[in-house]
Amino acid sequence: MTTVEAPLVESGAVAGLRPRRGRALRRLVRSPLALTGLLVLCTAVLAAVVAPLIAPYGPNDAHFDARFVPPGSPGYLLGTDALGRDILSRILFGARASLLVGVLSVLLALLVAVPLGLVAGYFHRLDGLISRLTDLVLAFPFLILAVGLAAIRGASLSNAAIAIGIAQIPGIIRVTRSETLRLTSLDYVAAAVAEGASDLWVVARHILPNATSVLIVQATVAIPGAILGEAVLSFLGLGIQPPSPSLGTMLSEAQQSISRAPWTAVIPGLSIMVITLAFNLFGDGLRDALDPRASRR
Amino acid sequence: MGRYLLSRLGQSLVTLLLATVVVFAGVRALPGDPARALAGEENNPAQVAAIRAKYGLDDAVWVQYWRYLTHSLTGDFGTSVRTNIPVRSLLAGALPVTMELSLLALTVAALIGVLTGVLAAVRRGRPAEWLANGFALLGLSVPNFWLGLMAILWLSVAWSIFPASGHVPFLEDPAANLAHMALPALVLGTGLAAVIMRQTRSSMLDALSTDYVRTARAKGLRERTVVGIHALRNSLIVVVTIVGLQLGALISGAVVTERIFALPGFGKLTVDSVFQRDYPVIQGVVLVTATAYIVINLLVDLLYSLIDPRIRVRGDVA
Numbered sequence: 071m072t073t074v075e076a077p078l079v080e081s082g083a084v085a086g087l088r089p090r091r092g093r094a095l096r097r098l099v100r101s102p103l104a105l106t107g108l109l110v111l112c113t114a115v116l117a118a119v120v121a122p123l124i125a126p127y128g129p130n131d132a133h134f135d136a137r138f139v140p141p142g143s144p145g146y147l148l149g150t151d152a153l154g155r156d157i158l159s160r161i162l163f164g165a166r167a168s169l170l171v172g173v174l175s176v177l178l179a180l181l182v183a184v185p186l187g188l189v190a191g192y193f194h195r196l197d198g199l200i201s202r203l204t205d206l207v208l209a210f211p212f213l214i215l216a217v218g219l220a221a222i223r224g225a226s227l228s229n230a231a232i233a234i235g236i237a238q239i240p241g242i243i244r245v246t247r248s249e250t251l252r253l254t255s256l257d258y259v260a261a262a263v264a265e266g267a268s269d270l271w272v273v274a275r276h277i278l279p280n281a282t283s284v285l286i287v288q289a290t291v292a293i294p295g296a297i298l299g300e301a302v303l304s305f306l307g308l309g310i311q312p313p314s315p316s317l318g319t320m321l322s323e324a325q326q327s328i329s330r331a332p333w334t335a336v337i338p339g340l341s342i343m344v345i346t347l348a349f350n351l352f353g354d355g356l357r358d359a360l361d362p363r364a365s366r367r
Numbered sequence: 368m369g370r371y372l373l374s375r376l377g378q379s380l381v382t383l384l385l386a387t388v389v390v391f392a393g394v395r396a397l398p399g400d401p402a403r404a405l406a407g408e409e410n411n412p413a414q415v416a417a418i419r420a421k422y423g424l425d426d427a428v429w430v431q432y433w434r435y436l437t438h439s440l441t442g443d444f445g446t447s448v449r450t451n452i453p454v455r456s457l458l459a460g461a462l463p464v465t466m467e468l469s470l471l472a473l474t475v476a477a478l479i480g481v482l483t484g485v486l487a488a489v490r491r492g493r494p495a496e497w498l499a500n501g502f503a504l505l506g507l508s509v510p511n512f513w514l515g516l517m518a519i520l521w522l523s524v525a526w527s528i529f530p531a532s533g534h535v536p537f538l539e540d541p542a543a544n545l546a547h548m549a550l551p552a553l554v555l556g557t558g559l560a561a562v563i564m565r566q567t568r569s570s571m572l573d574a575l576s577t578d579y580v581r582t583a584r585a586k587g588l589r590e591r592t593v594v595g596i597h598a599l600r601n602s603l604i605v606v607v608t609i610v611g612l613q614l615g616a617l618i619s620g621a622v623v624t625e626r627i628f629a630l631p632g633f634g635k636l637t638v639d640s641v642f643q644r645d646y647p648v649i650q651g652v653v654l655v656t657a658t659a660y661i662v663i664n665l666l667v668d669l670l671y672s673l674i675d676p677r678i679r680v681r682g683d684v685a
Contacts, residue, residue: 205382206389208664209657213619214637221641221649222396294508301510302623306638321513325627328520335520339513347508354504 097359104355110348118166125159129315138331151334152327160315161341167316171231172297176289178235179242187246188273192254204240212237220308230309234299238292245288249281283360290353294346301342317342379665386657391432394650444651449643454651457636464632465621471548475556476563484567489594506561511620515554515627532629551628555620559613566609570602611667614660
């Protein structure tokens with residue numbers, strides 16, 4: 071095992087294997103759509119993080135003398151809802167919950183799926199077993215899975231994140247597995263194996279680092295899906311519970327007042343759309359920049 | 368072909384069997400003792416014991432699982448704890464609604480998705496492509512339940528073009544049925560249309576750069592024939608798979624769409640049963656959905672291997 075200290079081929083240096091990071095970054099910066107996405111995302115994340123500081127009111131402060139105030143009114147920039155709660159404040163706190171669930175669930179999925187995908191792609195004997203398990207999770211549509219989990223463990227933010235995370239696992243396993251299969255067949259991996267490198271070393275040093283671009287793209291694409299998933303679950307009452315603000319619960323509550331105060335439904339929906347759109351724009355740009363082979367897909 | 372068919376069939380059966388284990392285990396993991404719940408308020412130990420004996424809750428786990436499996440195979444999913452209606456009847460009532468909604472949505476999605484996808488590929492770099500790409504991005508980013516709410520707000524409440532909610536069985540009044548289904552199907556189909564558009568565009572671009580398309584053009588075929596017959600036909604193979612893979616999203620989307628438009632389908636049944644903690648119904652819904660999903664995926668795979676013989680040689684769908 072002492073020979074591996076100076077590997078014959080440095081994994082990152084293999085020409086054509088992955089685009090150099092600098093070049094990828096330049097490509098990303100040159101895409102106006104991706105930059106716009108990134109800018110909107112940074113703003114949204116920042117606003118969500120500092121929500122307690124910048125929100126004009128507490129998210130659950132009811133102003134019964136100011137119910138259904140239309141947007142643009144003094145004191146209530148985005149109007150108020152049926153209980154006179156300030157919509158801007160609720161959006162800020164709601165976006166916080168949505169982003170949190172989105173990122174947490176994808177992190178959870180990565181944590182479980184990447185090792186499994188690496189193992190499935192590298193150790194052929196375990197491939198069948200892991201692929202069957204993947205099929206099993208895929209057999210339960212995301213919402214059915216979430217419904218089952220909510221029935222067993224109760225509806226809450228963390229259970230929503232777990233359900234969404236589980237639903238993301240098969241996709242990430244498949245991507246990791248196919249990327250591992252592709253990398254394992256390359257000469258530099260064979261060289262490392264011939265040198266006597268252990269399996270763990272090959273996977274950790276040569277395969278995982280080269281699979282990161284693909285995984286980053288996959289995660290960026292998965293987060294908006296997770297955010298939409300959270301909104302759906304909360305809308306159905308299976309996710310974040312009222313009165314905690316979440317973009318989904320706001321929409322669910324707005325259903326009752328939609329014809330009287332359309333803005334109570336329009337604004338939270340637009341917010342979800344802007345956040346997911348920004349993620350999708352950035353994700354597309356990132357994929358084009360990091361993985362030119364897939365840029366047309 | 369026979370061999371591939373058998374192995375694929377075997378895989379599906381194993382997955383299905385595992386799915387029943389998951390559902391069975393899931394119900395056992397539910398909080399609370401079912402015997403106590405059934406005994407109601409005044410549960411004395413003798414009563415609980417009698418219920419345990421009646422439903423075989425004291426048997427070994429594997430005996431209970433076997434009983435559950437054989438009952439499920441004959442379509443016996445038990446009785447709703449809330450309404451005392453057999454779960455089978457509830458499922459049979461809800462299934463046609465969801466199937467109609469899904470099929471209509473799929474049709475809408477395929478029509479819009481393939482059309483805009485081809486347009487984007489053929490008009491590469493022109494405003495039409497930008498428009499189609501923009502539409503796809505929007506379609507992917509809009510929460511479809513919000514789209515549903517907006518559709519109700521503008522098209523039903525403000526302009527009253529479509530009825531806002533409710534359901535009329537197709538056999539009773541086909542026209543009214545379609546009027547009620549149009550909006551939900553459009554809303555549900557949008558997201559899927561975006562996915563299909565992107566896939567169609569990318570595989571059309573691949574196809575248009577192949578030698579056989581160049582040959583077709585070189586021998587003087589009309590552009591319409593080249594695009595419509597030569598390129599599109601080969602691109603559709605990939606689209607079929609994507610539709611198969613998106614089935615789960617379609618089912619999940621149907622749950623929400625039914626809820627918004629108050630359609631008495633599978634989705635409404637699912638959500639209602641969760642809120643009412645009606646476990647036999649939840650169990651039946653989950654199992655039937657998983658089964659349908661596995662079977663349709665199997666059919667899509669087989670269809671795929673029929674269209675593209677290379678698949679069954681390699682033995683797996685990329």
